[in-house]
Every structure is written in structure tokens, then in C-alpha cells.
Amino acid sequence: MNEREGIASPKRTKEIIDKHRFSFKKSLGQNFLIDQNILAKIVGAADLDATKGALEIGPGIGALTEKLALNAGEVTAVEIDRRLIPILQDVLGPYGNVTIRQADVLKVDLKALFEESFVRSEKVSVVANLPYYVTTPILMKLLEEKLPLENIVVMIQKEVAERMSASPGGKEYGSLSIAVQYYSEPELVCIVPRTVFIPQPNVESAVIRLKVREKPPVELEDEEHFFTLVQASFTQRRKTIANNLRARYFPGEGRERMEQLLQEAEIAPTRRAETVSIEEYARLSGIFLREGLR
Numbered sequence: 001m002n003e004r005e006g007i008a009s010p011k012r013t014k015e016i017i018d019k020h021r022f023s024f025k026k027s028l029g030q031n032f033l034i035d036q037n038i039l040a041k042i043v044g045a046a047d048l049d050a051t052k053g054a055l056e057i058g059p060g061i062g063a064l065t066e067k068l069a070l071n072a073g074e075v076t077a078v079e080i081d082r083r084l085i086p087i088l089q090d091v092l093g094p095y096g097n098v099t100i101r102q103a104d105v106l107k108v109d110l111k112a113l114f115e116e117s118f119v120r121s122e123k124v125s126v127v128a129n130l131p132y133y134v135t136t137p138i139l140m141k142l143l144e145e146k147l148p149l150e151n152i153v154v155m156i157q158k159e160v161a162e163r164m165s166a167s168p169g170g171k172e173y174g175s176l177s178i179a180v181q182y183y184s185e186p187e188l189v190c191i192v193p194r195t196v197f198i199p200q201p202n203v204e205s206a207v208i209r210l211k212v213r214e215k216p217p218v219e220l221e222d223e224e225h226f227f228t229l230v231q232a233s234f235t236q237r238r239k240t241i242a243n244n245l246r247a248r249y250f251p252g253e254g255r256e257r258m259e260q261l262l263q264e265a266e267i268a269p270t271r272r273a274e275t276v277s278i279e280e281y282a283r284l285s286g287i288f289l290r291e292g293l294r
């Protein structure tokens with residue numbers, strides 16, 4: 001192998017694909033990276049060293065896995081497509097610190113996987129070029145399971161990255177921004193053109209880093225209640241928060257009580273959900289719980 005090019009060059013990728021007669025499956029979000037600079041940016045953003053572990057989701061033919069093997073201590077890669085396993089074993093053979101697992105990451109017991117895979121690592125990060133059809137379920141699973149993670153550095157659809165990192169006040173800000181920001185501090189690393197993939201995806205991409213929080217930014221009595229209330233607030237984006245919440249919590253009743261509760265949380269009832277901060281939603285959730293509104 002040409003060490004400078006690594007696996008991710010158009011020529012090398014084509015050689016591997018031809019050798020193994022591999023055909024891409026669109027349904028599995030298979031768009032492989034063929035650009036060394038983007039790979040370097042992804043790995044750089046994860047802040048890895050030999051004392052740290054890396055979990056990759058969807059290694060494909062191993063372009064990013066190879067960089068992780070060179071930059072981290074223990075590396076585990078979970079790939080759903082059985083046809084890729086012999087290819088990965090072939091191309092990653094020279095690296096003794098990589099373990100390949102064939103599985104659907106959404107069905108994996110991640111806590112058990114972490115215990116088995118990262119015995120020597122002081123910290124672990126997830127680093128991946130994610131399959132776009134399941135980006136949000138994968139990220140929410142990683143965050144909600146409260147795994148001992150340092151960073152999650154992922155290539156995702158640009159539009160989703162913008163929603164995850166949006167601040168209150170804009171049209172990108174919604175329940176996804178709030179969920180992701182409750183568990184992590186997102187930062188957009190770079191925008192990525194379609195031309196660095198084989199085959200090229202239909203959408204623009206971005207690399208985002210989620211620095212996983214040790215402690216949430218707000219203290220909640222009941223996380224489930226908070227997220228239900230946030231979802232309900234965004235039911236119809238054109239409506240005010242008062243109208244959306246009234247429809248969910250007091251269907252058919254007058255607006256007065258709803259307005260009082262919002263005012264108690266220092267949220268003007270005429271505001272829209274997209275202007276309300278995490279702190280304000282947390283306050284409102286506490287007030288609703290006190291009133292028995294579930």
C-alpha cells in the first residue's frame with residue numbers, strides 16, 4: 001500500500017472495490033471517503049492519542065479506521081454489511097489494535113461493547129462517517145445511554161449538523177438542537193463537498209464535534225417530562241408556545257391557566273417555541289410537574 005495515500009485515495013479505493021467485487025448499497029448509506037485532508041480533519045477533531053480508544057460506526061472499507069489505528073490506542077469498528085468484513089480484515093490486517101464487529105449498531109448493547117473493547121483506554125471517542133439514513137437514531141442512542149464518552153466526531157448531512165448546533169431564535173433550532181445540546185456541546189468542524197465521496201451523496205455534508213458533557217447544563221427532575229414538553233412546544237412551528245402546549249396539556253380549555261404558567265416561567269405566551277432556551281424549558285418543566293401536568 002502507498003503509505004502516503006493510505007486506503008482513502010480514489011485509486012486505492014477502486015483497487016479494493018475491484019479486487020473484492022464490491023457493489024455499493026445505497027440503502028445502507030454507503031458513501032466512502034476518498035480524501036486524506038478530510039480524514040485528517042476528522043481525526044484531528046477527535047483529539048486522540050495512544051491512551052485513548054475510538055469506536056467507529058460503519059467503517060466501510062476502512063479508510064477512517066486506518067487513521068484511527070494510527071492515532072488511537074484501542075479501536076473497535078462496527079459494520080452492518082457482512083460483505084465488508086473480509087475486506088476490512090484484509091486491508092486492516094497490518095494493524096494489531098483494531099477489532100472489527102459485524103452488527104447493526106442500533107441493536108448493539110453499547111455498554112457491554114465498551115467494557116469489552118476499551119479495557120486500557122482512559123477516554124473513548126466515537127469517530128465516524130455516519131450512514132445518513134440513521135444519523136439521528138445513532139447519535140441519540142450514543143448520547144441517551146450516557147456512555148463514558150469524551151467526543152463524538154461525525155460526518156453527517158450538513159443540514160442536520162446545522163440543526164444540532166443551532167441557537168434559539170433561528171429556523172434551524174428545534175427539539176433536536178435541544179436534545180443534542182442537553183447532552184453535549186456541539187461545534188461545526190468543517191463543511192464537506194460531495195466530491196470527496198464514492199459514490200457522491202445527494203446532499204452536502206459537514207463534520208461536527210459533540211463534546212460530551214459530564215453534567216447537563218440544567219438540572220431536571222424528570223428528563224422524560226422535559227423532552228415531552230419540548231416536543232409538544234414545537235408541534236406546529238407557526239403557532240405560539242402557549243397554543244401548542246394548550247393543545248397538549250389542556251385540550252379544549254381556556255388560555256388563562258396556560259398563560260399564567262408560562263408567565264411564572266418568565267416566558268411570554270406570545271413567543272414561539274424556537275425562541276425558548278433550554279434553561280427556560282427546564283423551568284417550565286419544573287412548574288408543570290409541580291402542577292401535576294404530565
Ligand SMILES: C[S@@+](CC[C@H](N)C(=O)[O-])C[C@H]1O[C@@H](n2cnc3c(N)ncnc32)[C@H](O)[C@@H]1O
Nearest residue numbers: 028031032033058059060079080104105129131
Ligand atoms: C457513509 S459510509 C462510511 C464508510 C467509511 N467509514 C468511510 O468513511 O469511507 C457508512 C457505513 O456505515 C455502514 N452502516 C450502515 N448502517 C449501519 C448500521 N446500522 N450499523 C453499522 N454500520 C452501518 C455502511 O455499510 C457503510 O459502510
